[in-house]
Amino acid sequence: MPKQYHAEILNFIRFLETKALEERMGTAIASETSLKKDWLKPEEDEAWQDL
Template sequence: MTSKEAVIQELEKIPEHLLAEVLDFIQFLNIKYSKEELETHLLSESSLAKDWLNVEEDQAWQNL
C-alpha cells in the first residue's frame, strides 16, 4: 500500500467535522514547501549568475 492509499484509507475513517482541519493542514504543507522551493531558487540565483552571465557561456549557447 502506498502512502497516498494509506492516507485516503485513514481519511475515510475521520468524522466529517474534522475533514476541514485536515484540508487546512494539507494546504498549509503545500504552501510551506512551495515557498521553500522558491526561496532556494532565489538564493541560488546570484551564485549561478556568476557562471551563466559571461561571454563564454553566451558563445556556448548561441547556436541553440
C-alpha cells in the same frame, strides 16, 4: 474520520504544500546570486546560442 475534520485537514495539507513551495523558492532565489556569475559569462552565451 469524522466529517467535521475534513476541512481542517485540507487546510493543513494546503499549508504544508505552500510551506514546501516557499522553501523551494527561497533556495532558488538564494542560489541565483551565485549562479548568475556563471550565467552572465560571454562563454555561456556562446555555448547556448544555437539551442
